[in-house]
Amino acid sequence: MTVRDALNSALDEELARxxxxxxxxxEVGEYQGAYKITRGLLQKFGPDRVKxxxxxxxxxxxxxxxxxxxxxxxxxxxxxxxxxMQAIDQIINSAAKTLYMSAGQINCPIVFRGPxxxxxxxxxxxxxxxxxxxxxxxxxxxxxxxxxxxxxGLLKAAIRDxxxxxxxxxxxxYGQAFPVTPQVLDKDFTLPIGKAKxxxxxxxxxxxxxxxxxxxxxxxxxxxxxxxxxxxxxxxxSIKPLDKDTLIASLKKTHKxxxxxxxxxxCGVGSExxxxxxxxxxxxxxxxxxxxxxxxxxxxxxxNLEAAALPQIDDIVKAVKSIA
Amino acid sequence: AAAPIKVEVMPYKVHRIDxxxxxxxxxxxxxxxxxxxxxxxxxxxxAADMMYKAKFIRGFCHLYDGQEAVLTGIEAAxxxxxxxxxxxxxxxxxxxxxxxxxxxMAELMGKKEGATRGLGGSMHxxxxxxxxxxxxxxxxxxxPLGAGIALAHKYRGEKNVCITMYGDGAANQGxxxxxxxxxxxxxxxxxxxxxxxHYGMGTAEWRAAKSPNFYTxxxxxxxxxxxxxxxxAVKNAVAFAKAYSxxxxxxxxxxxTYRYHGHSMSDPGSTYRTRDEINAMRTERDPIERVKxxxxxxxxxxxxxxxxxxxxxxxxxxxxxxxxxxxAPPAHWLWKNMYMDPAGAAMRGVLPGQYVVPxxxxxxxx
Numbered sequence: 001m002t003v004r005d006a007l008n009s010a011l012d013e014e015l016a017r018x019x020x021x022x023x024x025x026x027e028v029g030e031y032q033g034a035y036k037i038t039r040g041l042l043q044k045f046g047p048d049r050v051k052x053x054x055x056x057x058x059x060x061x062x063x064x065x066x067x068x069x070x071x072x073x074x075x076x077x078x079x080x081x082x083x084x085m086q087a088i089d090q091i092i093n094s095a096a097k098t099l100y101m102s103a104g105q106i107n108c109p110i111v112f113r114g115p116x117x118x119x120x121x122x123x124x125x126x127x128x129x130x131x132x133x134x135x136x137x138x139x140x141x142x143x144x145x146x147x148x149x150x151x152x153g154l155l156k157a158a159i160r161d162x163x164x165x166x167x168x169x170x171x172x173x174y175g176q177a178f179p180v181t182p183q184v185l186d187k188d189f190t191l192p193i194g195k196a197k198x199x200x201x202x203x204x205x206x207x208x209x210x211x212x213x214x215x216x217x218x219x220x221x222x223x224x225x226x227x228x229x230x231x232x233x234x235x236x237x238s239i240k241p242l243d244k245d246t247l248i249a250s251l252k253k254t255h256k257x258x259x260x261x262x263x264x265x266x267c268g269v270g271s272e273x274x275x276x277x278x279x280x281x282x283x284x285x286x287x288x289x290x291x292x293x294x295x296x297x298x299x300x301x302x303x304n305l306e307a308a309a310l311p312q313i314d315d316i317v318k319a320v321k322s323i324a
Numbered sequence: 325a326a327a328p329i330k331v332e333v334m335p336y337k338v339h340r341i342d343x344x345x346x347x348x349x350x351x352x353x354x355x356x357x358x359x360x361x362x363x364x365x366x367x368x369x370x371a372a373d374m375m376y377k378a379k380f381i382r383g384f385c386h387l388y389d390g391q392e393a394v395l396t397g398i399e400a401a402x403x404x405x406x407x408x409x410x411x412x413x414x415x416x417x418x419x420x421x422x423x424x425x426x427x428x429m430a431e432l433m434g435k436k437e438g439a440t441r442g443l444g445g446s447m448h449x450x451x452x453x454x455x456x457x458x459x460x461x462x463x464x465x466x467x468p469l470g471a472g473i474a475l476a477h478k479y480r481g482e483k484n485v486c487i488t489m490y491g492d493g494a495a496n497q498g499x500x501x502x503x504x505x506x507x508x509x510x511x512x513x514x515x516x517x518x519x520x521x522h523y524g525m526g527t528a529e530w531r532a533a534k535s536p537n538f539y540t541x542x543x544x545x546x547x548x549x550x551x552x553x554x555x556x557a558v559k560n561a562v563a564f565a566k567a568y569s570x571x572x573x574x575x576x577x578x579x580x581t582y583r584y585h586g587h588s589m590s591d592p593g594s595t596y597r598t599r600d601e602i603n604a605m606r607t608e609r610d611p612i613e614r615v616k617x618x619x620x621x622x623x624x625x626x627x628x629x630x631x632x633x634x635x636x637x638x639x640x641x642x643x644x645x646x647x648x649x650x651x652a653p654p655a656h657w658l659w660k661n662m663y664m665d666p667a668g669a670a671m672r673g674v675l676p677g678q679y680v681v682p683x684x685x686x687x688x689x690x
Contacts (some may be wrong), residue, residue: 022479048479054509059468059502066472069457070407072479093462094469102450102458103440104661104686138662138671162664174588194667243671279676 001185003173006151007037012077013047013187017071019219021159024064025053025077025114034079035115035174061087061112063096068110068164075159078114081130081168095164096139111158116144116168117211117262124298127305127306128265131210132272134166135240141193142239144168146214147178150237153191161193168210168239196243198250202232205210205320206250208273209260212235213311217260220316229324239269247273248281255286258319260311287323292316325353328567329622333557339539342548344564348556351555355619356473358400358555360632362392362612365416367640368425369585373433374414375644376589381432385446385540386413390584392518393611395420396643397558402566407477409457410449410489411474421454425643435650441688445659464490464497471574474514485513485569487562493524495538504542504574506641507569515565516542518578525587526596539578552579553609582609607656660685 014021029052041144042050053060057078064076095108112267118127135142141163142243145151151169158165183189189217198206199214200221207217214235221231232250236243253259259270270291277289295309325437329350336343369389375381388395391413398408399420410417417633418428423439431438434448439449449459457473460466470488494500507514518538519606522529531537539547548565551557558579565575582605586593593602616629659671662682668680 019452051510054505056500056502056505058499059471059506062465062468062503063472063475063506066409066457066469066474067476067479069469070473070476072476089462089465090468094460094465098450098458099661099664101440101444101448103443103688104664104684105440105450105452106457107664109664141663147626161667192667194669241667244670255369299456324391 001148001180002175002177003145003148003151003169004035004037005096007155007169008039010152010155011038011041012044015041017187020071021073021075021232022051023075023077024048024053024060026053026055026079028052028077035088035171037174038077045110058085058090059302061090062094064110065090065108068095068108069098069106073109075111075113078112078184080119080126080171081114081116082116082126082128084112091134091140091164092137092168096137099163100139102277107162108164111155111165111167113167114169115171115174118299119156119171121301121303121306123301127299129261129294130319131168131239131261132263132268135269135272137241140164140240142166142168144192144210144239145185145237146211146235147174148180149178149184150191150235152184152238153189154193157190157193160190168211173212182190191237194238194241194243196237196246197235198232198246199235200231200233202230202253202254205228205256205258205324206232206234206254207258207260207316207320208234208236208247210269213260213262216311216313218314219313220320223313223317224320229320233319242276243314244276244280247277251277251281251284252285255284256323258316258323260292260316262294262310264296265291266296268293272289274278288322290319292314292319325356326351326621331529331556333554333560334551336561337539337543337549339547341548342528343548343570344560345416346557347564348560350556351621352619352624354400355615356624356632358396358613359619359629360610360636361420362396362555362615364419364425364611364636364640365389365392367636368415368419368428371429371640371644373585373589375380375429375432380648381446382434383445384412385589386587387583387585388413388416389519391519391552391581392416393555393558394579394581395519396554397555398517398562400555400563401558402485402487404454405482406484406566407455407457407473407486408489409460409466409473409486411466411491411494412459412461412464413491413551414449414459417456418449418451421456423451423453427642429647430650433647433650434652435647436653436657436687436688437647437650441657443657444456462631464494464499466490467494467497467500468503470665471507471512474507475510483570485566487515487517489517489519491524492518492520492522492529492536492538493520493527493532495541496533504545506572509546510542513569514574515562515569516574516576518576519581520578521581521583522660523596526591529595535540545574545576547576547578549578549580550583553611554614555611556568578649657688659683660688
């Protein structure tokens, strides 16, 4: 099953399950999704449930949030997360804070979703990871699926959740197919928010990543295994809440950790993981926690420069070997 | 008291719609209710001003005195099943939607007895049960939110509107035009109420808006300009707008009004406008005096009005004193209601090792 089909089927099933759920965003209806995540949904559920919006992020995000305050369960698609910066005030000041400010009176059951992070050949304004930005905000939940199982289980959990969820997909993963068990295809399959998944067990070094970089870490682990380095790979799935316990348990086993992300290093997800390990498990560390991150530059267009700005499998291998 | 009285109000100015009649029907009972509510709003805001100056209230505090007829007229034309959302100038909505003066005063003073338990303060007061959605601190952000609340009404097939209030300052925000466009495209039952008090903070409307005719600024969306200092003009126009909106979609209302206080407590309100202007408003257009005159000319005894004033004053004074004796929210309330389902999240305090799983507890029983 491809990640695209996993997301599409999750939306389809949740629209069918609960008539308070509706989808809105640019090109989600008649165009059937800029990346075809909403393919066929307008035909099946009609224009009140699958609403095409004009290109006005601040406005339609505010409308989506207002409708969630009033009891609906919108799934608000951003064609890419880059465009959500036009609407970030509504996500943070309106969606994330109102339950707290209203003393528990008004909750905001909404999912903000779309592709995040680097795409291919689209340069600086369309290639950026927002995981660390949103994960710093109390009141938001931030999820980042890697494979088809994650995509289905986390999106269905996000739609059923009573709080605002920032759902960070990856364009390059949309077309990738992953094997899934029959359980994953169950219409009530959900994954717990706030729990990481150990993708591969190992005893020498822990690799921590999310989204597309999980695949890179698994490939790096294969390469390292041939050289006798046994790597544990953790897929965070949930950036907020962050599953500190799973990270610490792994560190207690391997005593070494490398974080991998496409986003910039300063105040990145890796910075947070690194700080947490120092605060909570300093005595378990046999080496400094290392970060493999996107280079600290706006994304360039040329293919060779773009590759140089992003973590490659070889970079991960090098970082692990430097402390293994 | 129920005998009909006909009053001629200032003719409405309109944009792309036929004006409703400017002959408004009322009666002594209704006018008395208006008088009571507006007088209460006025006393509340004056009390807030005094408590702020006496340092019982901190932070930002935006007062509504002068603008009472707008909200009072709106409430007279809609029901509690209709929704209201507004900016940070929200004290009076709390009371008009069913909240007590005590819970307002306690909130302003940051007490646990407050409307939002001391967590929201002056700018963030809500009443979900009364369909009041706050209390929003970011100028203009409440406008698309209001359109979204209207979308929910329509989605569920309810015959209700969302009154979306903003000032002449917010009327120039880009997201207002985004919300107008989508509300128009989708025929949302939203009434955009621009309370034009003529100054966005200290910037006069004509210095901020190329066209200060706010009732026409919806372009393709009809608009109506109302004397916002006349509660009867407001009531009549909002009833007209609600009927229109349920049938046809959005409408813009410009309420010509005036705030007596400065923008907020840090603004004496006198550097960008003249004392003469403020005094002229108070003597010639005051919304409470207007109702008082109507009541007196329709045979109500001045003593009866004095009685109302005394009762309201007493209620407000007692609320202020009771709020002062309230208690600060307990420290562990810091961690309540960040999430409805905290999903086991442990949120960090100031120091390493200080972790708390936030609790969903809208009752604040503990």
